[in-house]
Amino acid sequence: xxxxxxxxxxxxxxxxxxxxxxxxxxxxxxxxxxxxxxxxxxxxxxxxxxxxxxxxxxxx
Numbered sequence: 001x002x003x004x005x006x007x008x009x010x011x012x013x014x015x016x017x018x019x020x021x022x023x024x025x026x027x028x029x030x031x032x033x034x035x036x037x038x039x040x041x042x043x044x045x046x047x048x049x050x051x052x053x054x055x056x057x058x059x060x
Contacts (some may be wrong), residue, residue, distance in 0.1 A: 024048030
């Protein structure tokens with residue numbers, strides 16, 4: 001179990017990420033912020049949703 005560095009929630013880092021928003025957030029965490037192993041699925045999903053909405057460099 002780990003503690004999320006954004007929200008402080010305890011989460012299982014081995015849990016699968018099924019939601020497309022979580023996967024997009026994981027991509028951003030790996031490629032942009034280098035904190036992929038520090039965020040819970042909810043924070044990854046929030047980041048991914050915002051990235052899909054506002055980061056135009058990820059889509060045409």
